[in-house]
Amino acid sequence: MRKAMISAAAAVMMALAGPALASGGVEIPKREWSFEGLFGTYDRASMQRGLQIYKENCSGCHSLNLMYYRNLADLGYEPAQIKAFAAENEVQDGPNNEGEMYDRPALPSDRFVKPFPNDNAARAGNNGALPPDLSLMVEARVGGPNYLYALLTGFTDAPEGVTVMEGMNYNKVFPGHQIAMAPPLSDDGVEFTDGTKATVDQQAQDIVTFLAWTSEPNMEARKKMGLKVMIFLVVFTGLLIAVKKRVWADVH
Amino acid sequence: MADTATSPDTGDDDAGRRDFLVLAASGMGVVGVASFAWPLVHTMNPSAEVLALSTIEVNLDPIEEGQSITVVWQGKPVFIRKRTGAEVAEAEKGDAIDLRDPQKDGDRVQKPEWLIMIGLCTHLGCIPLGQKGTDPKGEFGGWFCPCHGSHYDTSGRIRKGPAPKNLPVPPYKFVDDKTILIG
Amino acid sequence: MNTAPQWKNPVIRWVDERLPVFTYMDHEYGQFPMPKNLNYFWNFGALASIILVTMIVTGIVLAMQYTPHVDYAFNSVERIMRDVNYGWLVRYIHMNGGSMFFIVVYIHMFRGLYYGSYKAPRELLWILGVVILLLMMATAFMGYVLPWGQMSYWGATVITNLFSAIPLVGNWIVTLLWGGFAVDNATLNRFFALHYLMPFVLFAVVALHVVALHMTKSSNPDGIEMKGPQDSVPFHPYFTAKDAVGTGFFLLFFAFFVFFAPNFFGEPDNYIEANPLVTPAHIVPEWYFLPFYAILRSITFDVLFIPAKLMGVILMFGSIMILFILPWLDTAKVRSAKYRPIYKYVFWIFFIDCIALGWVGSQPPEGAALIIGQLGTFYYFIHFLVVMPVLGKIETPLPLPASIAESVTGGGGGASAGAAAAKMEKP
Numbered sequence: 115m116r117k118a119m120i121s122a123a124a125a126v127m128m129a130l131a132g133p134a135l136a137s138g139g140v141e142i143p144k145r146e147w148s149f150e151g152l153f154g155t156y157d158r159a160s161m162q163r164g165l166q167i168y169k170e171n172c173s174g175c176h177s178l179n180l181m182y183y184r185n186l187a188d189l190g191y192e193p194a195q196i197k198a199f200a201a202e203n204e205v206q207d208g209p210n211n212e213g214e215m216y217d218r219p220a221l222p223s224d225r226f227v228k229p230f231p232n233d234n235a236a237r238a239g240n241n242g243a244l245p246p247d248l249s250l251m252v253e254a255r256v257g258g259p260n261y262l263y264a265l266l267t268g269f270t271d272a273p274e275g276v277t278v279m280e281g282m283n284y285n286k287v288f289p290g291h292q293i294a295m296a297p298p299l300s301d302d303g304v305e306f307t308d309g310t311k312a313t314v315d316q317q318a319q320d321i322v323t324f325l326a327w328t329s330e331p332n333m334e335a336r337k338k339m340g341l342k343v344m345i346f347l348v349v350f351t352g353l354l355i356a357v358k359k360r361v362w363a364d365v366h
Numbered sequence: 367m368a369d370t371a372t373s374p375d376t377g378d379d380d381a382g383r384r385d386f387l388v389l390a391a392s393g394m395g396v397v398g399v400a401s402f403a404w405p406l407v408h409t410m411n412p413s414a415e416v417l418a419l420s421t422i423e424v425n426l427d428p429i430e431e432g433q434s435i436t437v438v439w440q441g442k443p444v445f446i447r448k449r450t451g452a453e454v455a456e457a458e459k460g461d462a463i464d465l466r467d468p469q470k471d472g473d474r475v476q477k478p479e480w481l482i483m484i485g486l487c488t489h490l491g492c493i494p495l496g497q498k499g500t501d502p503k504g505e506f507g508g509w510f511c512p513c514h515g516s517h518y519d520t521s522g523r524i525r526k527g528p529a530p531k532n533l534p535v536p537p538y539k540f541v542d543d544k545t546i547l548i549g
Numbered sequence: 550m551n552t553a554p555q556w557k558n559p560v561i562r563w564v565d566e567r568l569p570v571f572t573y574m575d576h577e578y579g580q581f582p583m584p585k586n587l588n589y590f591w592n593f594g595a596l597a598s599i600i601l602v603t604m605i606v607t608g609i610v611l612a613m614q615y616t617p618h619v620d621y622a623f624n625s626v627e628r629i630m631r632d633v634n635y636g637w638l639v640r641y642i643h644m645n646g647g648s649m650f651f652i653v654v655y656i657h658m659f660r661g662l663y664y665g666s667y668k669a670p671r672e673l674l675w676i677l678g679v680v681i682l683l684l685m686m687a688t689a690f691m692g693y694v695l696p697w698g699q700m701s702y703w704g705a706t707v708i709t710n711l712f713s714a715i716p717l718v719g720n721w722i723v724t725l726l727w728g729g730f731a732v733d734n735a736t737l738n739r740f741f742a743l744h745y746l747m748p749f750v751l752f753a754v755v756a757l758h759v760v761a762l763h764m765t766k767s768s769n770p771d772g773i774e775m776k777g778p779q780d781s782v783p784f785h786p787y788f789t790a791k792d793a794v795g796t797g798f799f800l801l802f803f804a805f806f807v808f809f810a811p812n813f814f815g816e817p818d819n820y821i822e823a824n825p826l827v828t829p830a831h832i833v834p835e836w837y838f839l840p841f842y843a844i845l846r847s848i849t850f851d852v853l854f855i856p857a858k859l860m861g862v863i864l865m866f867g868s869i870m871i872l873f874i875l876p877w878l879d880t881a882k883v884r885s886a887k888y889r890p891i892y893k894y895v896f897w898i899f900f901i902d903c904i905a906l907g908w909v910g911s912q913p914p915e916g917a918a919l920i921i922g923q924l925g926t927f928y929y930f931i932h933f934l935v936v937m938p939v940l941g942k943i944e945t946p947l948p949l950p951a952s953i954a955e956s957v958t959g960g961g962g963g964a965s966a967g968a969a970a971a972k973m974e975k976p
Contacts, residue, residue: 180624182418184418185631223415246821249627250627253812254818254821256817289830331631335637336808336811337808340805340809344804346398347797347800349394350395350398350797351794351797351801353391353394354391354794356387357388357790357793358790358793360387361787362791365787365957391793395793406610406639409613409614409636409639410613413614413628413633414632415628416632
């Protein structure tokens with residue numbers, strides 16, 4: 115009884131979460147995402163477009179360290195496609211019998227190749243700013259996917275009276291409003307292989323869906339198991355209540 | 367368990383129903399605990415990145431006739447040898463002999479010149495000598511295990527010494543003429 | 550001693566003659582008398598022990614895959630989430646289990662406060678409980694450091710730095726804790742060792758807690774002792790059945806978070822690998838530490854010769870230490886708030902005070918939050934040091950029921966008196 119109240123309270127608390135506020139009090143609009151909710155799934159087509167955006171737009175500066183090329187099977191790609199996609203990147207291996215390190219094409223069992231060998235090189239290539247790894251980005255920011263979408267679509271000219279420092283770009287939701295990253299998305303900046311029109315909004319939607327998946331590839335398995343577990347527990351608790359009432363019948 | 371709460375007023379019917387309920391609840395409880403326990407145990411099985419390395423591709427092109435290489439597959443050494451014609455003939459002669467672990471040479475290879483086998487002695491797991499030109503090859507021209515003196519022939523079959531079985535052949539296939547996929 | 554049962558099964562008899570586990574179980578759970586008027590708030594002790602076992606089991610499974618080194622820790626946890634079979638499940642259970650443990654234990658404690666469970670003869674039972682709380686807090690604190698995220702690192706830095714407030718030996722103690730000049734690999738490694746150890750120490754103290762409980766038997770919502778078999782029912786099957794129901798509801802609550810909101814209790818910043826050169830905008834401990842964090846930060850002024858930082862530390866630890874002497878601070882002659890018309894309200898004011906302090910702990914320590922935190926801290930200590938002693942003396946309690954049986958049936962023994970076949974223990 116009390117426990118039901120607590121569950122209800124928790125549910126109400128979450129329903130009231132409403133539009134999230136980024137640090138700095140900027141309101142982030144809540145969008146609908148295919149992966150949200152009790153029955154959420156990752157939209158495969160959107161993820162494939164997102165992968166394309168990552169490859170063409172983001173991978174020059176941002177690593178995706180925690181992903182292996184073999185994980186792309188989740189997006190619906192065949193092993194041969196994954197092998198070919200991986201092989202477009204070079205990985206250092208070795209030492210060989212001569213004691214030298216050598217380069218070879220990446221295999222599905224390799225991690226996504228980093229654009230820079232280390233953080234210092236990344237900073238040197240980006241005016242001192244360090245482009246963060248994107249594998250967990252959706253889980254590592256307050257507001258998650260909504261924040262990232264707002265960030266990617268939030269590049270505008272600075273409002274009256276605000277001076278943007280050299281090398282920085284004005285962004286509506288980034289804390290402090292000045293971000294070292296130049297706007298990464300532009301209309302038709304990418305030509306989608308499935309023919310979808312590549313507006314900035316569409317690209318933002320797709321890359322965020324892709325990054326939601328990289329943050330938690332096992333989400334669909336989690337929710338699927340969750341449904342089974344909840345149903346089992348409801349039935350089980352019902353049985354237990356019946357047993358308890360029987361046992362206590364003579365006392366009440 | 368001592369007999370405790372008896373319900374004086376409930377009839378047999380109720381007691382029967384309670385027993386069924388208790389049985390059903392206990393049954394579900396056992397199922398629940400088992401379903402919780404299995405994933406915990408399964409975490410100990412090989413994880414995805416380990417399974418991803420369960421196959422390797424090997425390029426056979428640089429291997430010359432009469433030369434052997436060793437690759438690592440699933441943590442174990444795999445001997446890959448391009449046999450000479452004489453070695454193949456010798457192996458086929460061995461088919462007729464009364465072997466400890468009878469196996470025809472033709473059953474151990476897909477292409478006669480390519481012998482691929484796991485390089486761990488089937489006695490107690492040492493790595494037999496014979497891959498390098500300068501290694502002792504034992505009395506049958508194949509491999510010799512220095513730990514306890516097992517001799518293997520040019521097909522990797524046990525001929526003399528304590529090992530019970532032939533050097534095992536891993537699952538492999540020819541992706542093309544120059545490349546094999548092991549595992 | 551009760552009549553020892555005659556075991557029919559020869560194997561059971563053989564074992565029992567040499568190590569009386571079966572007789573023991575029968576005595577402590579088969580025949581053990583429980584007040585028949587307990588409400589569902591009495592489930593929470595059993596729930597806490599179920600969570601403890603769950604945490605130990607999932608923790609050991611995680612420990613098989615985790616690497617306690619600063620260069621590998623974060624990635625080893627991500628490997629568990631991605632590559633280990635069902636690793637995500639075990640990790641989410643362990644992570645949310647920690648929060649569940651505190652929810653259950655806090656409710657268990659508030660039950661104790663409301664119904665006067667800490668009063669004689671159960672003082673030592675309560676004290677052991679406070680020891681368990683301290684061990685839980687130490688375990689949880691160290692556990693949170695292990696994933697080596699930003700919050701792990703900076704939370705560890707802030708809290709270990711507190712010890713530098715201790716006069717004379719403070720800095721030496723902090724260096725000893727760290728094993729270096731900052732939170733680093735030495736710290737992580739020892740936190741892992743201790744985090745693995747603490748739950749077993751906890752388990753031993755829980756065993757003592759249960760032994761102490763079995764000496765005095767459970768209290769009950771009316772706060773009056775059991776007087777005879779008409780007041781009690783045996784633990785089995787009555788409370789095995791009732792605890793099972795509580796467990797079912799609890800598992801539903803727990804499963805909801807594990808499967809549908811696994812990061813609800815967490816911080817996004819902890820999904821960023823620890824960086825000693827970048828401090829997060831807001832360093833926040835896990836929710837169950839927030840009230841204590843609020844107390845710590847509420848002292849912004851020196852008190853006599855005690856610097857503000859040290860005073861904050863003293864009050865923070867003091868807020869838990871004071872619980873040890875609660876049985877002696879409360880002067881009331883009755884146990885349960887049910888029969889204490891003023892204390893009933895006082896309890897809820899205290900409860901709200903704790904919630905308010907929790908909220909304060911999540912906010913930056915400035916403005917309204919700081920004022921509320923200071924008032925809340927002040928009231929927290931006033932509640933224990935002033936209100937509890939004084940109230941017991943001036944309050945007129947309501948008349949207690951004649952017996953538990955009477956309060957359950959509303960007058961007279963009747964048919965229900967025959968239900969409890971268990972025999973009463975002499976205390």
